[in-house]
Each structure stands twice: as structure tokens, then as C-alpha cells.
Amino acid sequence: MTHSSNNTAIDDSDRRSPDYPLPDWRQYLRFSQDHKVIGVQYMVTTFLFFLIGGLLAMLIRGELITPELNLVDRPLYNALFTLHGTVMIFLWIIPFNAGLANYLVPLMLGAKDMAFPLLNAIAFWIIPPAGILLMSSFFLPNGPAQTGWWSYPPISLQFPAGQPINGQLFWIVSLILLGISSIMGAVNFLTTIVWFRAPGMTFFRMPILVWSVLSAQLLQLINLPSLTGALILLMFDLSFGTNIFKPREGGDPILYQHLFWFYSHPAVYIMALPAFGIFAEVLPAFARNPLFGYRSLAIASLGIALVSIFVWAHHMFASATPDWMRIMFVVTSMLVAVPTGVKAFGWTATIWRGKLHLDTPMLFAMGGAAMFLFGGITGVMLASNSFDLHVNNTYFVVGHFHYIVFNTITMAIFAAIYFWFPKITGRMYTEGWGKLHFWLTFVGANLTFFPMHPLGLQGMVRRVASYPPEYQDWNVIASLGGFLLGVSILPFIANMIGSVLDGPRATNNPWEATGLEWTTTSPPPRENFAEIPQVIFPPYNYGNPRAYGEEPLTQTGEEVSNDENDE
Amino acid sequence: MPQLLEYILLTVFIAGLIFVSHWLGQQAYTWMPAQATAEAQRVDDLFSFLVAIGAFILLGLVGMMLYSVLFFRAKPDDYSEGHPARGSAKLEILWTVAPVLLVAWIAFQNINIYEQLNILGLQQIVQLPFGMAPATAAIAPPQQSPETAQTTPKPAAETVQVIAKQWNWLFRYPNGVTAQELHLPVNESTRLDLKAEDVLHGFYIPEFRLRQDAVPGRNIALVVTPIREGKYRLQDAEFSGTYFALMQADVYVESRPAYEQWLTTVAQQPQAFRNTATLEQQHPPQTLFKTSWYPGSSDPASIAASFADSFKPKDDRS
Known part of the structure; x- marks a missing residue:
């Protein structure tokens, strides 16, 4: 579906990609230093892990369809949810976002590549071995780690005594490797964003996606060392006989919780911020409105990052934390609602009085934004510690964060894949299959994750393989929804593979979107732009046809002032 | 118009x-x-x-x-602009200040x-081991003035020790009785001293709306005042290993006489101990996928031994 082909009388042949063959697929298997190749490598690799993580999730839902144990035994169940969480966070969302940013940030800034291409390639090539190492722990005599993605000591130190090679160790080593990869990526992104902007690309002309990548990668750099450090200490306790976290030997298990959540709460924003950035790119393009309140949304990204550094102990309201700490973290956690609120209002105002095109990326973006509101509101509820003490570690929390990580972030990721698919592959996807994918996903996601809220309110604890029979009804719905989600991925895969091989050629700018990535060919050449672009427009310059190539760009094109057009 | x-x-x-x-x-x-x-x-x-x-x-x-x-849809090929507004200082300040006030509220x-x-x-009483200062000021020891104003913690009439051990709850009552059931007198405050023997455990009764982790090596207490008679379920709510889901206990809130009666009965005739984790290990349920993975530190012999030990009346109120 190419819109511009039957769109205007203007000759757009100059915007159409030349009919050259698609890039050689073998380059994606090689050690390439091209940020676009690396970006695709990230995205495809992490998608495979997403499929693995999803399969684990469906086994979990299969077990939970009945109160009794009948599908998997308890050690296997515990391994399933441990690896499901670990894979989805550390091998799907975080590295997928890194891959997407890898592809887009240099293009959006008008740069030829990332600042450190070799480091970039190394950061990616750490991921497949780390992921394979993690999954290979299924073949160990006692299976993979079985203590959840938090791996709180002392339970995580109880793993088979006298077995130096065990699943917990594999888990720790894998996560340390993935952490190193992320830190390498963070250095690269920050340097690129600060130093590799094209002439005229001031900070306040950067797309919000770049702002959110900047904010998220700052968090990686500030907070991730804490997790890596904690994991190294945990490994010492596990394998080398130290007693840092062992309460019986004078260690402090609560210290691990602080170190763990000091990274792992900001990790939620490391995952969510790029999703917010995707909404900010997709919504204006399909509403044909400039992004409403660009500056406040840009600053809100940094604001979310800043506040999220100081909220970690809200995961520990039921741990042995003192009162003053509980109250302090109630207040800081609630403050996060302010910049996220600014974002949600900005998105809504962007759509308002627009000319909406409900193509697949827009459906995913709007669906994701709407479900984010739900997840955000339950988040404020959980930040209220008096209420949290009731639902802490119940399915209410599981429902809440799946509304964020799946119903918001993964929906945003799908929006991004459809939106930039023509740019990345030079081909169009099939719109009908995309819409089918959206509706299956939207219905499946709500069926799966909404029932978890009433279950949690009623007191169903998370991480149980068997449960009291009174909780069965909602669990059946959640399981059926989970299987529907499993099915929903099939039209997506078919669409992607079919369209890459045989989709119609994409124009340079099929959505008539603003942004530098749409001014180059689809797919872009090795050095991205024929010549270094000169940025003369404010971002999201919808309403100015020259900004998205409706009229030929001239250097005399004056910048439309950033005026306030109050209605 | x-x-x-x-x-x-x-x-x-x-x-x-x-x-x-x-x-x-x-x-x-x-x-x-x-x-x-x-x-x-x-x-x-x-x-x-x-x-x-x-x-x-x-x-x-x-x-x-x-x-x-519903109402702002574009015609299929209409890629013209919607409206040109890039923002509104008034509106943006409003929707920054409004959430601030809302979350403050x-x-x-x-x-x-x-x-x-x-x-x-x-109010939990967190006491760090190894002679460190308590993390919070401990609540005043149970005062005997019955009708203190609501500004001080209610005095607890009873103290029950709650011992969490993979994968059982044990309760030790003031008269030395140990049981696997938690009995609480209705409309009275009972202080629960939470002790974890091995790993973290979570004390959670949904009908009580409170949850608190028990941490090995730390003495954590809470005071509960049940107001409704009935039978409830205590569920471990902090993941504690293979048989985590089975770590439940029955909670009975009953009148003072019924509570006393139960205490005397159990003191004379101790209940038989039922270790659900061991039972399941001996008779594993039929599952489609089976592993031979290490199920955690619950080999029946050591469990049995530790249970025998647990139920010996002993005074460990250190």
C-alpha cells in the first residue's frame, strides 16, 4: 500500500527508491560495522528470543489453566517463569530497543554512522552467546535458574550444593555479559547523540525518539553498574564461598534487593522511554498534526529518567524497610506520574482535531498509548504503599507490569516495526495482515492481562504453579488470552517474511512523515545520505509540505517559527 | 451556536x-x-x-x-495537515501542575x-542482627493501660511466634504450644514475631490486607487486630523455592473462649504434623513434562528431623 503513488500530481519520482537489488542477506550474518546492519541484527535476534520467551509464557499459562499441577512439575515451572522474565527483559525489550535506536538514531540525526562502529558491533555480538548460554542451562543436570528474574538471595544461593556448574551461575554470567553489552551501547548512543548531529540539528530539533533514547541510555550508564556489581557479588557468594548476602553468615540479603532494584526499576523506563518515543513519531505522522508540546515532551523524557533513579525502594514496601524509607519512596514514585502524565496529555492533544489515518502503525500506537494509561494508573495505585501491602507479589502486580511491558512497550515495538519497515527493507508490508495482527494482539493482550488484576485483588500470589480452586475462572480467561497472543504472532511473521521477499517497492517516504530518515532512500545507502543534510525545520513540521518533501526542499525555505497557535 | x-x-x-x-x-x-x-x-x-x-x-x-x-478521520488519500498547533503554554502548564496536585493529594x-x-x-519492628541499631524505633513495649488514645500502638494481648521454614508455617503460642494453624482471638491485638529459618518468606493473609517479609536473621514483628471471625488462608508471598505454592496455613479468627479452648486442647493433644511438600515429593502429581531436577533442600529425612526439632518446646526468645 503506497500512499504517495496515487496521492498527488507532483512528480515524486525523485523520492522513489531506485530499483536496485536488496542488500545481500549474508551481510547480516557477518561482523558488520554498519549501524543499519547491526540494528537489523539486533532486531531479528531479539525477536527470536521474544518467540522463545513467548513459548515459555504459554507453557506457564498452560499450567495455570487448572488449579492443580498437570503440565509441568514444580522445578520446571519455576525455571519457566525465571527464564520467561529474564528473556523478555534482557533479551527482547532492552536489546530490541537498542537495535531500533541503532538503526534510527544516526538516520534521525543526519549522521553517517554511530560514533564507535566497532564498539557497536562488539556490543551486539555479545548478545547471541549470552542468550545461548542462558538457554543452554536447560540441559544442565539440574536445569536453569529457578529463583525468578530477581534471584533474591538467600534462595538464589540454595541451588544444588556441591555443583559448581549450575543454572544459577549460567544465569548470572549471562546477565553480566548482557549488562556489559548494554553499557557499551550506552556509551555509544550518548556520544553519537551529543556529537554526531547534522548541521542545524539542535537539541530541540531532535525527534522525541532520540530524546527518549538519550534519557534511557543515560539511565543505563548511571544505574546498570549497580546490577552488574550485585550480580558479581552474588556469583562470589554462590561459587566462591563469600558471605555478602547470606544472612546466617552475617551477610545482608536486603542489600542485594537495593542494588538490584537500583537498576531494575529504572530498567522499566529504559524499556518504556523508547516506546514513548515511538508513540511520539507515529502519532503525528498518522494524525497529520505537529507533535503537541514538543519541548515539554522532550524535557519530560529527561524528567522521567531523573525521577526514576530515586524510586527503587517501592519494590520493597514489604521487605524489611523502615517507615521513613517507605514514605519517601511513595512520594518519589508518585512524582513519576507527572512527566508521564505530560506525555499522555501531549499524545492525546496531538491526535485531537487531526486527520487520522488508521494504518497498522497508528493502530498499534494508539492501542499502546491507551493501554499505557491503564498500566500507569495501576502503577500509581501500587506506589501507594498502604494499598501495595495488600497486592504486593500478587497477580495485580503481574497484570500491572504486563500492561506496561507488553500492552504498551511491545505494542509500541510493533508500531515501530510496521512504521519503519518500508525504510529498513525498501518494501511495503501487507496492510490487511497488519490489521489482523493488531486486532488479535489487542484482544489477546487484554484477555490475558486484565484478569490478573481481579486475581491479585483477591489475593492470588504470583509464581505459584498450583493455586486454590476459587481463582480458576479468571485464570482460564487469562490462559485463553495467552494462547490467542501466541496465535497473533503468526500473521505478523508471515507478513514480515512475505513482504521482505515479495512486497511492493516502498517509496522513500510512504507515510509522508517528517524526520531526516524519510529524506533518504529506502533502504538508505551505506553512508545514509547522499550528502550531509542541513536541518532547517523544527521537528514534526506537519502542515509544512516541504518538510516531508511534498514540495522540493530549498535552502531558502524559511523556518516556521515555533509559535503558539492557541485555538 | x-x-x-x-x-x-x-x-x-x-x-x-x-x-x-x-x-x-x-x-x-x-x-x-x-x-x-x-x-x-x-x-x-x-x-x-x-x-x-x-x-x-x-x-x-x-x-x-x-x-x-470516530470523528477526525482523514479521507484515504488526504495527507494534508490536521491543525497547525504545536503546543499551548497555558495548556502545558495546566497539565503539568494538575498531575502534581493530583499525586500530592x-x-x-x-x-x-x-x-x-x-x-x-x-508498625513493624525491625531489629538488625549483630548489635546494629534498629532500623526504626521499636514500638513501645505493650503497655498495660488498656484504653490508650489512638495515637500509640495498641498493646498486644498475645504474642505468637511465626516461624517460616521451607515449606511450612509454624506458630508457637505463649503457652508453649506449637501448631501449624494460626489461631487469633477476635477484636484483640496479637503481636506476630516473624522468623524465617532459611530464606525470605512473605506473611500474607489477603483478608487482613497486610503483607510483610520475614528475613532470616532479623526479628520483624507486626500487630494484627482481626475483627471478623472466620477461617482464612495464610500464603507465603515471597518466592521461597520449589514448593513455594504449597506453603500455606489455615488461620482461624475466633472468640476468646474458643481460642483458649483450642489452646488447651492442643496443649493436651498435639496435632499431627502434615508436611505437604514432603507428601507431594513422595507422591508427585502426574504431569506431562517431568524433570529430575533438584527440588530444593527438602529431602524428607532432613525435613522430618528439623520438624521434630521445631516442635520440641524450647525457649528461643532471645
């Missing part, structure tokens, strides 16, 4: 929102389990308040999005209720 119509529609929309969100706030009470402590009432009030506010925001914004989807409500929970007994 169309302007007037818009204002009327907006008013109707907001009125509808207020009505629906208030109704949902009232419904919220029915989504919760029974209220078995005085604290539960407060927590449910807070939840109802949060649901009402949340519903107002959610339905308001999603309503605007749906309205846009929510935080105030929450802290207010949390304070009340404290007064009613949720």
Missing part, C-alpha cells in the same frame, strides 16, 4: 465521567476479599479513592482518543491511611 453545543456536550461528557468513575469507586469495595481487620477498611477506602480518580483519567483520555478515531491520602495503619498496628 455550534460553540454552545460543544460546551453542552463537554459538560455532559464530564458529568458522565464523574458519575461512572464514582460508581466504579463504589464497586471497588466488592472486588476485594472480606475485611477481616480494621486496617482492611482503611485500605479499601484508599483503593476505592484510587479507582475513582484513575477511572476518571483513563476514561477521559481514552474517550478523547475514541472520539478522535493521592500521596497525602495514602500517607494519612498508612499512619492510621501504624496506629492500628502495622
